[in-house]
Amino acid sequence: MPKRLDVRGEVCLSVSGFRELNRRRAAAGLALFANPRNAAAGSLRQLDSTITAARPLQFFAYGVGDASSLAIGTQTELLAMLAATGFQIIPHSRVCLDLAAVIAHFHFLADSRHELPFEIDGMVLKVNDLAQQKRLGAKARSPRWAVAAKFAAAQAVTRLIGVDFQVGRTGAVTPVGRLEPVKVGGVTVSRATLHNEDEIRRKDLRLGDMVLIQRAGEVIPEIIKPVVKKRQGNETAIKLPTKCPACAMPLVRKAGEVVRAVRRCENPHCAAQRLQALGHFCGKAGLDIKGLGQKVVEQLVQNALVNDIPDIYRLQPQQLAALAGWGEKSAKNVIAAIAAAKHPKLARLLAALGIRHVGEVHAQLLAQHFPSLTHLQQAGEEDFLKIDGLGPAVASSLVTFFSSAATSKMLIALRDLGLRISPDDDRGQDRPLHGQVFLFTGTLSHFSRDEAKARIKELGGQVATTISRKVTHLVCGQKPGAKLAKAQEMAIIILEEADLRTILAS
Ligand SMILES: [Zn+2]
Known part of the structure; x- marks a missing residue:
């Protein structure tokens, strides 16, 4: 080379x-x-x-x-x-x-x-x-x-026969077009996304319209436009829902959303949202519990075995084995997968809980700055805003989530069921003092030992209480003890207080 x-x-x-x-x-x-x-x-x-x-x-x-x-x-x-x-x-x-x-x-x-x-x-x-x-x-x-x-784009023309409104995990209601089945780019398509209601209005789509659809490898294809010259006059306007299709609560439409023109169901007990939230918790973006895909979660909810997240950890093998399409073996496997999901890392659990606006990246950031769920429950908006990369929408959503009685009740239930956060070895890997272990001896004059320790931890370093091979730096204040001689023997880096201040300041 x-x-x-x-x-x-x-x-x-x-x-x-x-x-x-x-x-x-x-x-x-x-x-x-x-x-x-x-x-x-x-x-x-x-x-x-x-x-x-x-x-x-x-x-x-x-x-x-x-x-x-x-x-x-x-x-x-x-x-x-x-x-x-x-x-x-x-x-x-x-x-x-x-x-x-x-x-x-x-x-x-x-x-x-x-x-x-x-x-x-x-x-x-x-x-x-x-x-x-x-x-x-x-x-x-x-x-x-x-x-x-x-290549030519994969497009086709077919009839729009209906519009379904689906309720997502955060309550957002999205329109999905039902189509007369048609082949596009090698697959038969019967549903296409309409993104949001502004799209319906902007494209002036009507029920019964012949529509041009395009498939570009997305989960579902999209409707590009109605073929206006094929209209027969019997097409009808698409009715937008004012009530949640799942729980019938009035939908709320707010300005300033990240996604424009979204109607939301704000009912915290909405069955559709709960189903999506449970699926999210068990799914790949959540704790990734093998065998508990969205379809299975739906089955468990329909059979009244699962109503909320803690219920997942209450499942018994015989309950699963009795369900249609299940056997003893598959029940056992899923119970084992659930047991294996009792020790998630903090970031994983935070992403799994499906807190609004908190995706995987935010969950990582939070886990880097807060050692435990308890710390997160005690934090205020200003604590979240101190974190680089967390904006006001996320901060307020976190406070709303962690201060709610339902959240505390759920977290207590999860703890009682044996859920424990596993220590995250990757935590703080990208922080400046990651992998460095500091030990103190003697008295510091410019700041207290606790302040220095807190700052070191904040920068990803660790603080030891006794001398060992793991220690990388000895911070030497006035009147150092026996640790100094030991450290010199072990060729550990010796820092004076001024050196430490330089490190912490930079
Ligand atoms: Zn609803």
């Missing part, structure tokens, strides 16, 4: 990664991304790299800046070298010997692209010989040795 290599490629979000990301965003009450491409681009544009890091991005290498120092002569060899070096490369590239082969491969990819784990909108043709690439050179903005060939 040369000393320096400039590897080029594409950052990409797989369809499953995209769904997962949107599920997490929905759980946190955030606006959803329209497609994986936007989501990937948006992820890279983040100023806060921890947000980027939390997104399931992939990188596919396809080239290098300057290949002249490499002992290779073709694009194919370049890809092989990148793969051998450990980069992911797109596995679908082919060497085509003539244009007919190129066209055949184009059709092959166009037909099979929906089976790929990521979305593609076309392919890039490249001259394989690097010497020829060099001779061909580049125009102002693009090389002459590479050209993109795009």
Whole structure:
């Protein structure tokens, strides 16, 4: 390998990664991304790299800046070298010997692209010989040795036969269009998202309309527009609900939401919300309890076995085994998975509880700053606002959640059922004093030992009470004790109070 290599490629979000990301965003009450491409681009544009890091991005290498120092002569060899070096490369590239082969491969990819784990909108043709690439050179903005060939978008026209209004975990009500089944891009589609009611109005959609739908690898396709010239005059306006379709409580529409134009059911006892919340708790964004997917959770709720989160930990194997479609073995497995979910890390549990606006990233931040649930229950809005990355909406939502009687009751029940937070070894990994252990001897003059200790812990360091191999720094005040000689013997770094102040200040 040369000393320096400039590897080029594409950052990409797989369809499953995209769904997962949107599920997490929905759980946190955030606006959803329209497609994986936007989501990937948006992820890279983040100023806060921890947000980027939390997104399931992939990188596919396809080239290098300057290949002249490499002992290779073709694009194919370049890809092989990148793969051998450990980069992911797109596995679908082919060497085509003539244009007919190129066209055949184009059709092959166009037909099979929906089976790929990521979305593609076309392919890039490249001259394989690097010497020829060099001779061909580049125009102002693009090389002459590479050209993109795009597929046609997967669209279809069908009839909108109804609109369902679904209640999400945070009470947001979203419209979903029911369609006459139609094939789009290789799959039969009978439902399409309408995003929100403003979309319905903006597109002037009516029941009975023929609509143009487009599928771009999303969970459900979207309705682009009505085909107005196909209207027969018997189309009717879409009625927007004023009451929750699940619990019949009046819906509230507030301005200034992250998601615009959202009607919400604010009934804390709404059955639909509770079902979604339970599914979220057991699901991948929550404690990831194997065997307790949304469908199973629905079955448990319908059979009155589970009503709230603590009920999950009260399930007995014989209750499950008696349900339709269950056996002793599957019941046992799920009970074991539930028992295994009794020791979550704090961040996991916080994300699982489904506190409004609190997604995985916020949960991580909170776990880094608060050692326990008790600390979170005692914190006020100002304590949350001190954390870089937590805004007022999150802070107020946290206070509302932790100060509610229902929350305390639930947390007490969970504790009584054996739920314990497991210590998080990763905690504070990115903080400046992570992995460093401080020990004190002698008297400090500028601040108290407790203040110094608190500050060290805040920066991710640890404080020891006795000398051991684990100690990395001895802070030496006035009139040091026997620890000093011991530390010198063990070659531990010795700090004076002024050194410590410098470290803590920087
Ligand atoms: Zn409701």
